[in-house]
Structures are given as C-alpha cells and as structure tokens.
Amino acid sequence: MRVLITGGSGFIGSHLADAYLERGDEVFIIDDLSTGSIDNIQQAKRNPRFHYTIDSVQNYPVLAELVDTCDVVFHLAAAVGVKLIVESPVRTIETNVRGTEIVLAAANKKKKKVLVASTSEVYGLSEQVPFREDGNLVMGATTKGRWSYACSKAIDEFLALAYWREKKLPTIVVRLFNTVGPRQTGQYGMVIPTLVKQALAGRPLTVYGDGTQTRCFGYVGDVVGALMGLMDHDDAVGQVFNIGSNEEISIGQLAERIRELTGSTSEIVHIPYSEAYEEGFEDMPRRVPDIGKIGKLVGFQPKTKLDGILQQVIAYHSERI
Numbered sequence: 001m002r003v004l005i006t007g008g009s010g011f012i013g014s015h016l017a018d019a020y021l022e023r024g025d026e027v028f029i030i031d032d033l034s035t036g037s038i039d040n041i042q043q044a045k046r047n048p049r050f051h052y053t054i055d056s057v058q059n060y061p062v063l064a065e066l067v068d069t070c071d072v073v074f075h076l077a078a079a080v081g082v083k084l085i086v087e088s089p090v091r092t093i094e095t096n097v098r099g100t101e102i103v104l105a106a107a108n109k110k111k112k113k114v115l116v117a118s119t120s121e122v123y124g125l126s127e128q129v130p131f132r133e134d135g136n137l138v139m140g141a142t143t144k145g146r147w148s149y150a151c152s153k154a155i156d157e158f159l160a161l162a163y164w165r166e167k168k169l170p171t172i173v174v175r176l177f178n179t180v181g182p183r184q185t186g187q188y189g190m191v192i193p194t195l196v197k198q199a200l201a202g203r204p205l206t207v208y209g210d211g212t213q214t215r216c217f218g219y220v221g222d223v224v225g226a227l228m229g230l231m232d233h234d235d236a237v238g239q240v241f242n243i244g245s246n247e248e249i250s251i252g253q254l255a256e257r258i259r260e261l262t263g264s265t266s267e268i269v270h271i272p273y274s275e276a277y278e279e280g281f282e283d284m285p286r287r288v289p290d291i292g293k294i295g296k297l298v299g300f301q302p303k304t305k306l307d308g309i310l311q312q313v314i315a316y317h318s319e320r321i
C-alpha cells in the first residue's frame, strides 16, 4: 500500500510512518516543519520505501500529486499544543481549517480514503465523563483563545463527515486524547515532556493550577496501531472514534511520579493558569475517553501503562540533555 501522511515528521506522524515502513508499505510524507522536526524522520529516511516532501499541505499542486500517488491519506498536519494555540490563534484556525479543506478536496478527485485527526479538545467543558463520540461538545466563549482549537477541529470533523455523506468520499475521524511518547517536544506546552525535561535538568516542575485536573495519557505506539486498524477496516468509514488510554491521573500526581522515576530532587511549583496561558484561561478538570467503540470495531486496547511510557520518555530526553 502507498500511504500519505500529512504532518509526517511530527510526533505521531513519524511514528505512524515507521510502523507502515515496518509493515512493508511505501510511505510518503508532507510536512512544513512548523512543529515537526527533521530529526523525527532520520531513521525513516534511510529506508528506500520512504519519501518526504518539505512543504505545506496548502501548496495544492504538490499535495494533489502526492494524493494521486497514494492509496490512502492520514491527515495529521495541524497546529497543536494549547500554548501554541493561545499564542498564535490566527495560525491555528487557518492551518487547521484550510489544510483540511485542501486535503479533502484533493482526495475527493479520485476518492482516496482519508483519516482526519481531530482532538479530545472538542469535548471542551463537557462534564459527561467518560466522553463518548455521540456526546455533546461544550465550547467556551469565543473571547477565550483556547476554544479556537476545538472549534477549528470540530469544523474539520463536520467537513470530513459531509464529504462522506454528500460525495461518498470515504473518510474516518479520530479524536486523539493526550498522546505521549518519545519524540514529543515540550516546546508547545505538552505536560509530560515539559515536566520530564525540568526534572532531568534539576529545575522546578511547573504544575498549572492546583494540579487536581486529570488526564489519561496514551502511548503513541498504541495510538498508531489503532490508526492503522481503522484505516484497514471498511466499517470505520463515515464514523468518529476516540483513541486514547483510560488510565486517569491528576497532573499533581503525575509530577510526583516523574520526580520519583527520574530520581530528581526538583521542587514542584504551582503556577496560576492566567500566568501559564492567558487571563481567564479555562482548563478542563477531567478528560477521560470512552474507548468502547474502537475496542469493539478493531479490538483496540491500550497496552502500555503510564510508568512504562514515562520510562521511555525519560530515556529519550536523558540522551538529549
């Protein structure tokens, strides 16, 4: 199979590329290196079945040719990371909405199957935990920058589903919950690489708010397996799937665990959200996926536990200090 991955030198995209190469497929990626890194594809670049284009998905002729060359498309290119989103809302909205419009239009020409990556952010302030795919999405005010990410991704979802209903373009939507593992950088605000790097450097660990907010961290290798399973399954088309882990932990406990596993003596400091992000920033107190739907369809079960993930992330950053 010839697989196109937009955002293929990003954190998740590069792991997905490696997994397809391992399976014996041919992989094409396009990435503008805005948040992705060439380091992530160093290993893949040595494989003759790997092809990379450094460009934006918004360069239509380039993208259209890649889509024509491939059998299926994973659209992972997007502006990600809450910090980046709050700091660059124009870029977030434009990248996420235009990019998806262009990818779907190009794929529609020859009806190439597209999997569009959305995010658990779309559940927003919903209190219906664990979140189910058919549950309500609860957005905050448009004056709060954070919600531009959720809304831009919700539009991507609507568009992907509309292409299926109206034009019979086979599309699949996935909502990725907090995904972590080696190659994820803390540069865009993600908590695990940020805390691990702080612990290794002996700097204070920054817990935002009171640290009682919870998340479930899914291992990138498990997530990649789920993405491949959905792409291979005919019945996934026209549907939305949560992908993530359901092992819930508070950010305060996470910081403690990282300190223990790194053997660090760094202190844990609490930083108000208004200082960490922006005035009036709203965080979600709990985020837990219901993963029953994808479990039932493709047998997905998160295998890697948080401690195992943290050990890998610590090893990855230890080598890079």
Ligand code: UDP
Pocket (backbone or CB within 6 Å): 081, 082, 083, 178, 189, 190, 191, 192, 194, 195, 206, 207, 208, 209, 213, 215, 251, 283
């Ligand atoms: N967070 C934190 N310290 C950091 C970075 C993030 O306490 O240095 C918190 C953040 O406020 C959120 C959680 O960790 O409650 C997860 O943040 P991340 O950006 O990784 O993902 P999100 O769940 O917000 O998409």
